[in-house]
Amino acid sequence: MRHIVKAALAAAMLALPAAAEPAPGGPLTIERQGSFFIGGREVKADALSTLPAYAPxxxxxxxxxxxxYQVPAAATGRPLVLVHGCCLTGKTWETTPDGRMGWDEYFLRRGHPTYVVDQAWRGRSAASPVGINRVRSGKAPPDELPTVFSAGHEPAWAIFRFGAEYPQVFPGMLFPLEAQEEFWKQMVPDWLNSLPTPNPTVPALADLAQRLGGAVLVSHSQSGIYPFQAAALNRAGIAGIVSIEPGACPAATGDMAPYKGLPILVLWGDYVDLSPRWAPRLKGCRDFAAAANAAGGQVENAVLPEMGIKGNSHMLMQDRNSLEVADWLAGWLARKVGPKG
Amino acid sequence: MRHIVKAALAAAMLALPAAAEPAPGGPLTIERQGSFFIGGREVKADALSTLPAYAPxxxxxxxxxxxxYQVPAAATGRPLVLVHGCCLTGKTWETTPDGRMGWDEYFLRRGHPTYVVDQAWRGRSAASPVGINRVRSGKAPPDELPTVFSAGHEPAWAIFRFGAEYPQVFPGMLFPLEAQEEFWKQMVPDWLNSLPTPNPTVPALADLAQRLGGAVLVSHSQSGIYPFQAAALNRAGIAGIVSIEPGACPAATGDMAPYKGLPILVLWGDYVDLSPRWAPRLKGCRDFAAAANAAGGQVENAVLPEMGIKGNSHMLMQDRNSLEVADWLAGWLARKVGPKG
Incomplete structure (x- = not known):
């Protein structure tokens, strides 16, 4: 409880300056915007429906x-493809739970076209009900049901590093807990474990980057590994990788050729060493960076508190200082990836 | 086949002028944009997951x-809340399958703030995996699995009135069939039949309209009835209703009080009389309009071909003449609902 009270006080103090400042930039002028799909395959099935009104x-x-996507009126930076993590959708990158500007718009205002995706079988990217309806209609046994799960609020708390365990809060932690309900509404069922490896999102990301003529793939958590897998498939369109708190980096014992010469940032928030889940992942990414760099790579692990930016949870794109983190990232992009091609 | 060839020729001729014209308006200036959730409730469950890594x-x-949502720099019209139909998401209103501007942006350019939703349990609005995992973990029998279905391309063809049956095409039909694959990618599983009546989307729409201080609820197909149900719950924020090809209008024998004095448009495309599915629905809506208007209502059924606008499918917001239809609708909104409050 002491941690909760301390964190609440710290949060209240930190909230004041942010709340007193206007949203950056005022009205926004965009060159063009829209939405589309990439990838996809047709499947014929006999269990699409168990309803008389819809054919099976x-x-x-x-x-x-x-x-x-949105493209700013005077784009200066590379397109960013923003890929969400476990149990979430592209909403991750939009308006924060407490109503502040999301990275999708902030990076746009900083000159980057932004492309926000929903992973395959998630959000607006269709799943299939066939595995459910085959069991319901007696064509398959219950153990052939798809593996689909939701992360409960209580176990998710530690995964997102709001605190060591629910409902404790790490001291100085910057996630806007007063808007926690709005964050829980972002969470959706996750079909990842019913899908092949690599996830169908991976070739779609490689194709999208190529279509964009050079994009930076920005992934988070569960999707952290996807840009690496995409680069191994086809590096033609990938101008850089930003992997935010990945569930895993590529194995240090693997083939490092796909990453040679590619600007790669692995970005970490605070409290990683306090998390039995996340500490080994950071270590794995440090091992990967060492192996990649020994083979001509340009991989950096950036741990925000080591650079003086403290208090970030796993959801650092939604924390109170999300735009400060974005500014740091924009600087990295300018230095390491450079302007649009 | 003759119909297919004729339609393809007609479509090709109609496509030429549209393709030769620039997108309306050039760069777009918006006052603000973002995303949020409305409604929602917490559920405790013991079958969130069957994976060791995520607690059940x-x-x-x-x-x-x-x-x-997006709000234009100089809003002159009422906010429009755009609600998609069966087996689809808010993508319905965005970029058309053949890459033209969606109604979400077009109405914005005409001065209306636009709010695009995903129905409850669809797209970025979370479903629950509990009904699946209770059966998979042996806590419930297969007949307790949720009712979730996908509409196959072949049966959907007639429902969307591309033709009488797959793959026939109505003469002069204006859906961009050359981009049919992109349209099929918009379709997602539909949990409607596992949800209570009214759908949880309905109170959310009433709340959203009230929060916006007077909005027009624009529904389509499956969601066609929702604005009427929302008005019966709470009319405070509802400035008007546009129901596009609703699956049903309110019963003509029901209480007409919720609709008294409210501008209501029920909008229909072409070929309705040729469809055993849709013809009775138009008749039901004509009966509703007569009953409502006898009780002080302002309900119109507008059938586009009767006004000289021919060739529209059920997906009229994506047909080749979608902006012509939007212009007509914008005129109706200006005449009947009026400028912003």
């Missing part, structure tokens, strides 16, 4: 990835 | 409705 047999399209 | 017990939040 037919063709559906799955594995496509929904993409919403 | 905990709390999740469901029934919330995802809302993405």
């Amino acid at each position: 047999s037919g063709t559906i399209t799955v594995d496509q990835v929904y993409v919403r | 017990s905990g709390t999740i939040t469901v029934d919330q409705v995802y809302v993405r």
Whole structure:
């Protein structure tokens, strides 16, 4: 409880300056915007429905990835493809739970076209109900049901590093807990474990980057590994990788050729050493960076508190200092990836 | 086949002028944009997951409705809340399958703030995996699995009135069939039949309209009835209703008091009389309009071909003449609902 009270006080103090400042930039002028899908394949099935009004047999399209984009009036930076993590959707990058500007708009205002995706089988990217309806209609046994899960608020608390365990709060932690309910509404069921490896999102990201003529793939958590897997598939369109608190980096014992010469940032928040889940992942990414750099790589692990930016949770794109972190990241992009091609 | 060839020729001729014209308006200036949720409730469950890495017990939040909005720099019209139909998401209103501007942006350019939602349990609005995992973990029998279905391409063809049956095409039909694959990618599983009546989207729409201080609820197909149900719950924020090809209008024998004095448009495309599914629905809406208007209502059924606008499918917001239809609708809004409050 002492931690909760201390954190609440710290949060209240930190909230004041942010609340007193206007949203950056005023009205926004964009060159163009829209949405589309990338990837996807047709599947014929006999268990699309158990309702009389909808036929059980037919063709559906799955594995496509929904993409919403905005291009600023005077783009100066590389397009950023923003990929969310476990149990979430592209909403991750939009308005924060407490109503502040999301990275999708902030990086746009800083000159980067932004492309926000929903992973395959998540959000606006279709899943298939066939595995459910085959069991319901007696065509398959219950143990053939898809593996689909939701992260409960209580176990998710430690995963997102709001505190060591629910409902404790790390001292000085900057996630806007007063808007916690709005964050829980972002969470959706996750079908990852019913999908092949690599996830269908991975080739879609490689294709999207190529279509954009050079993009930076920005991933988070569960999707942290996807840009690396995409680079191994096809590096043609990948101008850089930003992997935010990845669930895993590539194994240090693996082939480092796909990463040679590619600007790669692995970005970490605070309290990582206090988390039995996250500390080994940081260590794994340090091992990867050492191996990649020995083979001509340009991989950096940046740990925010080591640079004086303290208090970030796993959801650092939504923390109270999310735009400060974005500013640091924009600087890295300018230095290491450079202006648009 | 003759119909297919004729339609393809007609479509090709109609496509030429549209393709030769620039997108309306050039760069776009918006006052503000973002996303949030409305509604939602917490549920405690013991079957969130069957994976060791994620606990089965905990709390999740469901029934919330995802809302993405944009407000133009000089808003002159009422906010429009755009609600998609069966097996689709808010993507319905965004970029068309063949890459033209969606109604979300077009109405914005015409001065209306636009609010695009995903229905509860659809897209970025969370479903629950509990009904699946209770069966998978042996806590419930297969007949307790949720009712979730996908519409196959073949049966959907007639429902969307691309033709009488797959793959026939109505003569002069204006849906951009050359981009059909992109449209199929918009379709997602539909949990409607696992949800209570009214759908949790309905109170969320009433709340959203009230929060906006007077909005027009624009629904389509499956969601066609929702604005009427929302008005019956709470009319305070509802400035008007546009129901596009609703699956049902309110019963003509019901209480007409919720609709008295409210500007209501029920909008229909072409070929309705040729469709055994849609013809009775138009008749039902004509009966409703007669009953409502006898009780002080302002309900109009507008059938586009009767006004000289021919060739529209059920997806009229994506047809080749979608902006012509939007212009007509913008005129109706200006005449009947009036400028912003």
